[in-house]
Amino acid sequence: MRIPQKTAASHQREELADIIRKDVRDCYQCMKCSSGCPFAEEMDYMPHQMMWLTNLGLYEKILNSKSLWICASCLACSSRCPRDIEPAKVMEGFRAMILRERGRTNVSPVIPKGVPRQAVIANMRKFRR
Amino acid sequence: MLGYYPGCTVRAQKEDGFEQESLAILAALGIKAQELEEWECCGAVYPMAQDEYVGLLASVRALNQTEKEEKDGLLTLCSACYHVLKRVNVRMKNDEEAQKRVGNYLEMDYKGQTEVYHLMEVLRDMVGMNSLKEAVTEPLKNEKIASYYGCLFLRPQKEINLVDGENPQLMEDIVRALGAEPVTYPYSTDCCGSYHTCQEEGVSRQMSLKLVESARRAGATQMITACPLCKYNLEKCQESMEKEEKLPIHYMTVPIVKAMGGMKTLERKGEAHAYSAENSSQSSA
Ligand code: SF4
Ligand code: SF4
Numbered sequence: 001m002r003i004p005q006k007t008a009a010s011h012q013r014e015e016l017a018d019i020i021r022k023d024v025r026d027c028y029q030c031m032k033c034s035s036g037c038p039f040a041e042e043m044d045y046m047p048h049q050m051m052w053l054t055n056l057g058l059y060e061k062i063l064n065s066k067s068l069w070i071c072a073s074c075l076a077c078s079s080r081c082p083r084d085i086e087p088a089k090v091m092e093g094f095r096a097m098i099l100r101e102r103g104r105t106n107v108s109p110v111i112p113k114g115v116p117r118q119a120v121i122a123n124m125r126k127f128r129r
Numbered sequence: 130m131l132g133y134y135p136g137c138t139v140r141a142q143k144e145d146g147f148e149q150e151s152l153a154i155l156a157a158l159g160i161k162a163q164e165l166e167e168w169e170c171c172g173a174v175y176p177m178a179q180d181e182y183v184g185l186l187a188s189v190r191a192l193n194q195t196e197k198e199e200k201d202g203l204l205t206l207c208s209a210c211y212h213v214l215k216r217v218n219v220r221m222k223n224d225e226e227a228q229k230r231v232g233n234y235l236e237m238d239y240k241g242q243t244e245v246y247h248l249m250e251v252l253r254d255m256v257g258m259n260s261l262k263e264a265v266t267e268p269l270k271n272e273k274i275a276s277y278y279g280c281l282f283l284r285p286q287k288e289i290n291l292v293d294g295e296n297p298q299l300m301e302d303i304v305r306a307l308g309a310e311p312v313t314y315p316y317s318t319d320c321c322g323s324y325h326t327c328q329e330e331g332v333s334r335q336m337s338l339k340l341v342e343s344a345r346r347a348g349a350t351q352m353i354t355a356c357p358l359c360k361y362n363l364e365k366c367q368e369s370m371e372k373e374e375k376l377p378i379h380y381m382t383v384p385i386v387k388a389m390g391g392m393k394t395l396e397r398k399g400e401a402h403a404y405s406a407e408n409s410s411q412s413s414a
Contacts, residue, residue, distance in 0.1 A: 019178045020179065038319055073177070076320065079285055109327045110327055116138045122174045122324045125184075
């Protein structure tokens with residue numbers, strides 16, 4: 001039996017569009033993004049799957065995914081996408097939606113001794129608002 | 130005269146010598162750079178959210194300051210500063226909305242006029258590989274150097290526009306000019322795991338280890354980078370190895386300084402340049 005799933009409300013779609021200013025519907029699922037993503041192994045949904053979920057409106061799955069926080073914004077996907085979707089930016093869009101609503105994530109960063117400041121600051125920007 | 134933007138990481142890790150060595154190399158090659166009178170942290174990540182402008186402010190201040198001080202461009206050493214400053218500049222050049230909002234807030238009219246340079250770019254475009262080669266007094270004949278770029282210098286290519294994003298050769302050219310042999314290995318453009326070291330350390334360790342192992346298999350005797358975080362990750366992943374098993378990770382300035390005769394020689398040459406510049410400006414005045 002299929003259980004119908006809740007899809008994104010129009011205000012959520014608008015919010016995402018405002019942040020990323022991209023039309024994810026241009027994605028033709030070639031998977032170039034995922035095949036180049038050095039973190040794909042660690043992800044629950046790979047970048048092309050995240051784009052597919054976006055188009056299906058299954059934002060809940062995305063907002064609860066591990067992938068959003070695994071992505072390190074290395075931009076390998078964005079630089080190789082033949083449709084100029086910029087998956088890294090789409091993921092950043094969803095992270096921004098979470099941070100704007102809740103102020104923080106439930107991922108808690110650890111700061112090892114001696115880590116360069118740029119990593120500490122980048123972390124604060126990624127996980128807190 | 131270039132403006133110089135140290136950035137918080139390079140400044141905080143002064144004892145690494147990256148800053149001192151870079152400025153000494155440039156001075157010895159006749160390139161002058163002076164620290165901006167005022168600067169603040171660039172924010173370390175480029176704000177990708179298009180509807181947010183706060184993240185642009187610190188960088189725009191530095192870029193505008195460069196113009197105010199009538200410098201010929203803004204030099205920076207850290208990969209993250211370079212990435213952020215350069216992309217913010219591109220945005221300010223092309224995005225009218227950003228010009229308006231940031232301009233109103235900071236009460237300045239900035240439209241991306243300042244050029245942003247990295248050390249390796251200055252070596253290529255202002256010094257030139259031939260002059261660098263001529264300045265080498267002790268060629269590094271026995272070194273096989275693997276150049277590691279990391280993400281921040283490469284992507285997105287159309288904004289950063291420093292080297293070919295898929296097959297960069299600039300650091301290799303520098304290595305060649307120093308008389309060393311550049312090592313070709315498959316991961317010079319891959320991510321080192323970046324700030325996962327503060328989140329899931331295992332993930333970044335695994336990724337860095339892959340890079341180091343691949344460089345070692347290709348015969349490297351050392352790896353060079355211009356990114357403080359890449360350097361940290363590439364060293365950290367080898368933490369548990371025996372000393373002789375470790376592949377040394379250096380800032381790209383280390384072999385340059387060595388090939389040019391050491392810091393003392395560089396400082397002497399830098400002073401000589403400053404002296405002759407002063408004299409020529411006096412005689413023309
Ligand atoms: S590379 Fe671009 S077009 Fe291809 S699957 Fe990824 S997002 Fe879609
Ligand atoms: S930016 Fe994120 S999703 Fe894209 S390749 Fe890098 S880690 Fe993977």
